[in-house]
Amino acid sequence: MFAGCSIAARVTATPPLPAYLSRLNPEQRAAVETLDGPLLVLAGAGTGKTRVLTTRFAHLLMSGRAQPHQVLAVTFTNKAAREMRERLSAMLQRPVEGLWLGTFHALAARMLRRHAELVGLRSDFTILDTDDQARLLKQVMDAAGVDLKRWPPNGLMAVIQRWKDRGIAAGKVPVAETSDYANNRAEALYAAYQARLVALNACDFGDLLLHVVEILRGNEDVLQRYHRLFRYILVDEYQDTNLVQYMWLRLLAQGHRNICCVGDDDQSIYSWRGAEIENILRFEKDFPGAVIVRLESNYRSTRPILAAASHLIARNEGRLGKTLRSGRNDASGERVRVVSLWDGDEEARMVGERIEQEQRRGISLAEMAILVRAGFQTRAFEERLVTLGVPYRVFGGAKFYERAEIRDAIAYFRASASAADDLAFERIVNTPKRGLGDTAINALHVTAREGQMPLQVAAGRLATSDVLRPRPRASLRELVENFARWRALLERESHVVTAAQILEESGYTDMWKQDRSPEAPGRLDNLKELLRAMGDFPSMAAFLEHIALVMENDDKAEGDKVSLMTLHAAKGLEFDLVFLPGWEEGLFPSQRSLDEGGAKALEEERRLAYVGITRARKLCVISHAANRRIYGNWTSSIPSRFLDELPEGEVQREGADLRPKAPPASVFGGGPLMGTRQPRVIEAGAWEVQSRPVPDFAVGSRVFHQKFGYGRVTAVEDGRLDIEFEKAGPKRVMASFVEAVQ
DNA sequence: AGGTTAGTAATTTTT
DNA sequence: TTACTAACCT
Numbered sequence: 001m002f003a004g005c006s007i008a009a010r011v012t013a014t015p016p017l018p019a020y021l022s023r024l025n026p027e028q029r030a031a032v033e034t035l036d037g038p039l040l041v042l043a044g045a046g047t048g049k050t051r052v053l054t055t056r057f058a059h060l061l062m063s064g065r066a067q068p069h070q071v072l073a074v075t076f077t078n079k080a081a082r083e084m085r086e087r088l089s090a091m092l093q094r095p096v097e098g099l100w101l102g103t104f105h106a107l108a109a110r111m112l113r114r115h116a117e118l119v120g121l122r123s124d125f126t127i128l129d130t131d132d133q134a135r136l137l138k139q140v141m142d143a144a145g146v147d148l149k150r151w152p153p154n155g156l157m158a159v160i161q162r163w164k165d166r167g168i169a170a171g172k173v174p175v176a177e178t179s180d181y182a183n184n185r186a187e188a189l190y191a192a193y194q195a196r197l198v199a200l201n202a203c204d205f206g207d208l209l210l211h212v213v214e215i216l217r218g219n220e221d222v223l224q225r226y227h228r229l230f231r232y233i234l235v236d237e238y239q240d241t242n243l244v245q246y247m248w249l250r251l252l253a254q255g256h257r258n259i260c261c262v263g264d265d266d267q268s269i270y271s272w273r274g275a276e277i278e279n280i281l282r283f284e285k286d287f288p289g290a291v292i293v294r295l296e297s298n299y300r301s302t303r304p305i306l307a308a309a310s311h312l313i314a315r316n317e318g319r320l321g322k323t324l325r326s327g328r329n330d331a332s333g334e335r336v337r338v339v340s341l342w343d344g345d346e347e348a349r350m351v352g353e354r355i356e357q358e359q360r361r362g363i364s365l366a367e368m369a370i371l372v373r374a375g376f377q378t379r380a381f382e383e384r385l386v387t388l389g390v391p392y393r394v395f396g397g398a399k400f401y402e403r404a405e406i407r408d409a410i411a412y413f414r415a416s417a418s419a420a421d422d423l424a425f426e427r428i429v430n431t432p433k434r435g436l437g438d439t440a441i442n443a444l445h446v447t448a449r450e451g452q453m454p455l456q457v458a459a460g461r462l463a464t465s466d467v468l469r470p471r472p473r474a475s476l477r478e479l480v481e482n483f484a485r486w487r488a489l490l491e492r493e494s495h496v497v498t499a500a501q502i503l504e505e506s507g508y509t510d511m512w513k514q515d516r517s518p519e520a521p522g523r524l525d526n527l528k529e530l531l532r533a534m535g536d537f538p539s540m541a542a543f544l545e546h547i548a549l550v551m552e553n554d555d556k557a558e559g560d561k562v563s564l565m566t567l568h569a570a571k572g573l574e575f576d577l578v579f580l581p582g583w584e585e586g587l588f589p590s591q592r593s594l595d596e597g598g599a600k601a602l603e604e605e606r607r608l609a610y611v612g613i614t615r616a617r618k619l620c621v622i623s624h625a626a627n628r629r630i631y632g633n634w635t636s637s638i639p640s641r642f643l644d645e646l647p648e649g650e651v652q653r654e655g656a657d658l659r660p661k662a663p664p665a666s667v668f669g670g671g672p673l674m675g676t677r678q679p680r681v682i683e684a685g686a687w688e689v690q691s692r693p694v695p696d697f698a699v700g701s702r703v704f705h706q707k708f709g710y711g712r713v714t715a716v717e718d719g720r721l722d723i724e725f726e727k728a729g730p731k732r733v734m735a736s737f738v739e740a741v742q
Numbered sequence: 743a744g745g746t747t748a749g750t751a752a753t754t755t756t757t
Numbered sequence: 758t759t760a761c762t763a764a765c766c767t
């Protein structure tokens with residue numbers, strides 16, 4: 001009884017712990033409760049990052065530290081933003097309004113609309129998609145007389161994008177960041193492109209952040225306003241931020257410095273998109289006095305999986321350092337499998353068999369995934385799964401809003417809503433075909449430029465002049481009349497009804513109805529889906545404003561299906577069973593990455609491997625094939641160096657007899673790869689050499705190959721043979737895989 | 743103007 | 758191998 005009293009007294013002495021905090025482990029609680037000052041949360045894979053983020057947000061509100069609108073919460077994807085919003089309102093048990101929660105781009109766009117005039121835009125500026133950007137840039141280059149064959153627009157696009165990622169505005173390119181593209185004309189073209197954007201009252205994705213940073217830098221009063229507004233800043237996936245995003249955050253965090261960044265340097269895999277891993281590595285320097293909390297208790301994977309991932313990633317030099325430990329009691333489990341196979345077909349067969357086997361053992365297909373380095377690798381597995389009748393779903397590919405039919409439809413809507421939207425009008429002026437070819441389009445541009453008018457107005461002029469032949473002239477007249485009518489209709493009818501009418505009357509739906517290709521019905525479905533989605537918005541203007549930034553990806557997770565996707569697309573997901581095929585030098589790590597980025601790129605490839613392994617909860621099956629058909633011809637490959645970097649004790653090797661000997665000269669040739677590579681140690685037994693000695697082959701000798709059958713040697717080079725096969729035609733194969741006959 | 747063919751290039755893609 | 762683009766023919 002006395003004991004009972006004293007416990008009661010102690011409980012009432014400290015305020016009761018809110019339920020949402022009691023569910024956290026100590027390190028997670030530290031991440032949630034360290035509210036003031038800069039905080040970096042290093043969240044290893046599977047350590048409850050999302051839970052910490054949302055709990056921290058909820059804690060800020062519940063403890064009365066901030067009102068919902070006083071917290072700036074930034075994510076990279078719409079999906080992450082949506083998830084955070086949903087979990088937050090579940091935690092607070094009410095819908096939350098007025099949040100500054102969204103993607104970098106959406107939040108920047110929201111700010112930019114408020115201050116657009118400070119960078120020469122109107123607040124109703126259009127956000128261009130990649131396609132519009134490319135076309136506009138091409139026009140600018142064309143006008144500047146650049147030889148587009150010699151200097152592909154995509155190259156300049158990349159240069160400009162990189163500048164924007166790094167916070168460099170047109171006219172302010174530092175000497176160290178110049179590009180020799182098109183004989184040093186890149187800077188001038190950048191300026192011309194930006195001028196065109198302003199003239200069109202438009203900006204691209206990169207501009208959203210860059211413009212806002214310029215505004216915050218140049219307008220103290222605006223900056224002050226945001227300092228007063230945001231008391232706390234939360235950032236997700238900090239390892240993926242680029243320089244301009246960092247600048248934006250830094251400007252906003254000046255003063256109170258209540259910035260909490262959550263991320264994992266070991267999962268930084270987007271440097272090629274401008275992400276700077278240095279941002280997270282130098283957090284302490286950027287924000288002196290910063291607290292760092294490491295989340296290292298992993299609740300996702302078995303011990304061997306964690307051990308394999310940790311051992312591999314420990315090879316990287318540039319990392320803050322973190323060790324995943326199992327947070328579960330039941331964490332023993334099966335060793336990671338490394339399976340060696342003869343060729344890609346056999347690899348696909350192996351994966352298919354194991355999928356069926358595991359399915360029989362009660363694991364659902366939705367809990368299995370095949371994760372590949374590059375998109376084209378999914379094909380072999382698709383073919384196999386189709387043969388087996390195993391349902392699967394391929395993630396990635398074109399996003400809903402990136403599909404041609406969706407962009408076309410939106411272009412119609414944009415051009416209807418605004419006669420000044422030249423890019424939209426130009427996109428659909430001859431879609432469906434209206435007999436308006438190069439001559440007509442050129443005439444349109446000339447008229448528009450001379451009269452300083454939008455293309456649609458120019459089209460009206462041309463329709464009543466005799467510059468064009470009768471047929472295109474009539475087409476233009478009809479189109480101009482249509483747009484005028486649709487614009488009027490938009491004023492008095494619902495935007496969904498109008499949209500449906502636009503697609504009908506323009507002949508756009510008919511175009512797809514008459515299309516015989518197998519994709520056509522799907523495209524019509526997508527258009528219907530688009531119209532349905534429009535209903536969620538109050539007006540056409542509201543719909544168009546949001547579409548560029550927040551149109552969702554189409555992949556609905558319905559049905560029990562195996563997931564097929566790239567390693568990049570898999571970040572943030574988890575599965576019971578994960579297949580990681582194609583672990584071969586050249587493919588993974590990717591030769592191209594290594595060529596372009598050297599040692600740093602190799603570390604990023606290794607992080608990609610780490611991401612892949614840590615997606616698995618129960619079993620991870622890694623494989624490589626000795627032979628693979630790449631772009632139509634057979635190539636032999638050596639196992640990925642990453643396979644040597646797995647801890648021997650946690651790994652079970654299978655199918656050793658088919659592996660080729662240690663790298664003779666790699667089929668990928670010398671090149672930078674050889675320069676950046678560490679010398680490999682081939683453990684005896686691990687990569688068992690074929691017992692049969694490799695005989696010498698003379699040009700002209702007759703040989704047999706397991707896969708291609710009989711053939712005659714036409715050339716011998718460095719352990720490889722060019723062989724003219726009787727059935728399979730000319731191939732280049734490793735000498736060790738053929739045997740001499742007669 | 744529009745369809746056909748030959749030539750060439752080929753990762754990863756949050757917005 | 759495939760997919761996209763640019764010249765080329767009708």
